[in-house]
Amino acid sequence: MSDTQHQAEAPAFNPMDPHGTNYADDHHGHVIVGWKTQLTILVILLILTALTVNVAQAEAIIMAELNIVIPHWVNIIGAMLIATVKATLVCMFFMQLKYDKPLNSIVFGFCLFCVFLFLFFATLDLTHRDTIRPERAQYLIAGGTGVGLDQTIQDNTLSAGIGPRPSINNQAITEFRFEQALTNKYHGDAEAMWTYYYSHQDHPHRHEKDTENYFHALGFDHHEEPSSEELSRPKHGTTPGLFDDRAPSHDTHHAADDDHAADDHPDDHEAGPAADTNAETEDHTAGDDS
Amino acid sequence: MTTIDAPDMHSGHPPADTRSKKERLFWKNRGHSEHFRSHEEEFDACKFGMWLFLTTEVLLFAGIFCAYAVFRTMYPEAWAAGSHYLNWKIGALNTVVLLISSFTAAMAVRCAQLDQQRWLKLNLIITLVCAALFVFIKLKFEYLPKLSEGKAPGTFFSYPFAHDPHEPLWWGVYYIGTGIHALHVLIGAGLLGWVLYRAWRYKAYGPTEYTMVENSALYWHLVDLVWIFLFPLLYLVH
Structure with missing residues (x-):
C-alpha cells in the first residue's frame, strides 16, 4: 500500500522518562490508509456484489432453461464464499485490521471461532434429529415425556419437536389463515x-392450494405455456388476434378427430383441438364464459 | 513551611478551567485521562474495548444466523418460498448503499487524521444520508408492503397464500435478523451524527484526537459486515 502514511515515529529512549510517561507526541506509528486504497476496495466490493447477484440469477436461469437441477449447496457455498471474501476485505482495509495491532485481530478471530462452534454444534445432528439409530436404541431411556422414545407420542403437547402444533381443527396457521381469508374477506368467493x-x-405460477385451477380458468397461465407447432394450448381473454395462430390449417394432424367438431363450429377454432386434449377444455370454456 | 494558601495548593483539585467549551473540545487542546500514560495508550485501549464490544455484537447476530441455519435445514421448502417473496433488487440496492457509506466512514477517519475538516464533515454527511436511505428503502419497499399483506412473524402471520406451513418461522427469522440490523443502522447513524455535530461545532477531531471517529466508524463497518452475510442468505440463496 504505497499511499498509506505513517505518522512520526517515537523518539529515542529517554533515561529521564523511561516509561514515556511524559511523552506528549501522541499517535506515533498510526497508519493513515490512502484514499486510493480504500476506493479500490470499494470498487472490488461492488464488483463482488454484482457477481454474487449474477451467480444466483445464472443458476435460476440454468435451472429454468436447461432443466439442470443444481444442488442447493452449490448456491449456498458460492454465495457464502463471496460474502466471506467481502467481509475479509471490509475487516482488513475499512476496519484497518491489516494495519492494526495484532491483538484486535486475535480477539475478533477468537470470536469468529466461537461463531463456528455455535453453528457446528447446532447443526451437527440436524439430518437425523428425529431418528434413532438401531445400534444406539438400547442406550436410550424414556425422557420427560413419560413414554419410550421408540413409541409414538400420543399427546402432542408433550412433544419436544419444533414445528406448528395442531391448533384450530388440527390446522397449521397457514391453512387456517387461508380459510379465514376465504370466509371473512372474500365471503367464500x-x-x-x-x-x-x-x-x-x-x-404468476399456479398455487398448490388452487385446487380448482383458477390459475387456468382466469387466464393467468398464457405466459407460462405458449402454443407451439406441436402442441396447441388454449389462450384466454379478449386480446385481439390472440387466437390467430390457432387457424384450422395448423391443426391438420388432428384432422381425423376434429373434422366433425370443426364442421359444426367453423368460427370457433378452439372447439376442435380442445375437445381431444385434456381437462383444460372445461377451464377454457369457463374462462370464456366469465 | 505552612502558608495560608497551602490547603488550596495541595487539595488535589486542579485549578478551575476558565476556557470555553469550544476551546476545551478543540482537538489540539485535548489531553488524555490521568490513568493512561499517554493519549496513544488511551487510544489503543479505547479501540481494543471497541473491538471487544464488536465481538459481542457478532455473537448477538451469530444467534440469528444459527437459527437461520437450523430452521433452514429443517424446513427447506419454507425457506425457498420465503426467499422468493423478497425482491433481490431492493436487497442489492441496499447493499450498494451500505458499501458506499462504509467507504465514506473509512474516509472520515482518514480526514480526521489529516485535519481535513471540510472533508471530514462531508464524508460524515454522505454516510448519514446513506443510513437514512437504507432505512427508508427497508421500510417503504420491504417492511410496510409485507406487513400490510400479512407476511408477519409467528402468531401475527395472516398471509392467506402461504406455500408452506412453516413460513411464519421464516418471517420470524427475517424480521428479527433485518430488524436488529436496522436497529444497528439507526444506532450507528446516531453515533456518526454525534461525531458530525462535535466536528461541526467544536472542531473536536484532528490528527491527535480521533478516537470517537474511529470507533463510530468501526461500529458502522460492523453493520456493513452483518449485511454482507444477511443479503445473500435472505435474498439470493434459494
Missing part, C-alpha cells in the same frame, strides 16, 4: 381471491 392473488404476482 374463491374466484375473487385467486384473481387478487394472481394479478399481484409479477410472474
Whole structure:
C-alpha cells in the first residue's frame, strides 16, 4: 500500500522518562490508509456484489432453461464464499485490521471461532434429529415425556419437536389463515381471491392450494405455456388476434378427430383441438364464459 | 513551611478551567485521562474495548444466523418460498448503499487524521444520508408492503397464500435478523451524527484526537459486515 502514511515515529529512549510517561507526541506509528486504497476496495466490493447477484440469477436461469437441477449447496457455498471474501476485505482495509495491532485481530478471530462452534454444534445432528439409530436404541431411556422414545407420542403437547402444533381443527396457521381469508374477506368467493392473488404476482405460477385451477380458468397461465407447432394450448381473454395462430390449417394432424367438431363450429377454432386434449377444455370454456 | 494558601495548593483539585467549551473540545487542546500514560495508550485501549464490544455484537447476530441455519435445514421448502417473496433488487440496492457509506466512514477517519475538516464533515454527511436511505428503502419497499399483506412473524402471520406451513418461522427469522440490523443502522447513524455535530461545532477531531471517529466508524463497518452475510442468505440463496 504505497499511499498509506505513517505518522512520526517515537523518539529515542529517554533515561529521564523511561516509561514515556511524559511523552506528549501522541499517535506515533498510526497508519493513515490512502484514499486510493480504500476506493479500490470499494470498487472490488461492488464488483463482488454484482457477481454474487449474477451467480444466483445464472443458476435460476440454468435451472429454468436447461432443466439442470443444481444442488442447493452449490448456491449456498458460492454465495457464502463471496460474502466471506467481502467481509475479509471490509475487516482488513475499512476496519484497518491489516494495519492494526495484532491483538484486535486475535480477539475478533477468537470470536469468529466461537461463531463456528455455535453453528457446528447446532447443526451437527440436524439430518437425523428425529431418528434413532438401531445400534444406539438400547442406550436410550424414556425422557420427560413419560413414554419410550421408540413409541409414538400420543399427546402432542408433550412433544419436544419444533414445528406448528395442531391448533384450530388440527390446522397449521397457514391453512387456517387461508380459510379465514376465504370466509371473512372474500365471503367464500374463491374466484375473487385467486384473481387478487394472481394479478399481484409479477410472474404468476399456479398455487398448490388452487385446487380448482383458477390459475387456468382466469387466464393467468398464457405466459407460462405458449402454443407451439406441436402442441396447441388454449389462450384466454379478449386480446385481439390472440387466437390467430390457432387457424384450422395448423391443426391438420388432428384432422381425423376434429373434422366433425370443426364442421359444426367453423368460427370457433378452439372447439376442435380442445375437445381431444385434456381437462383444460372445461377451464377454457369457463374462462370464456366469465 | 505552612502558608495560608497551602490547603488550596495541595487539595488535589486542579485549578478551575476558565476556557470555553469550544476551546476545551478543540482537538489540539485535548489531553488524555490521568490513568493512561499517554493519549496513544488511551487510544489503543479505547479501540481494543471497541473491538471487544464488536465481538459481542457478532455473537448477538451469530444467534440469528444459527437459527437461520437450523430452521433452514429443517424446513427447506419454507425457506425457498420465503426467499422468493423478497425482491433481490431492493436487497442489492441496499447493499450498494451500505458499501458506499462504509467507504465514506473509512474516509472520515482518514480526514480526521489529516485535519481535513471540510472533508471530514462531508464524508460524515454522505454516510448519514446513506443510513437514512437504507432505512427508508427497508421500510417503504420491504417492511410496510409485507406487513400490510400479512407476511408477519409467528402468531401475527395472516398471509392467506402461504406455500408452506412453516413460513411464519421464516418471517420470524427475517424480521428479527433485518430488524436488529436496522436497529444497528439507526444506532450507528446516531453515533456518526454525534461525531458530525462535535466536528461541526467544536472542531473536536484532528490528527491527535480521533478516537470517537474511529470507533463510530468501526461500529458502522460492523453493520456493513452483518449485511454482507444477511443479503445473500435472505435474498439470493434459494
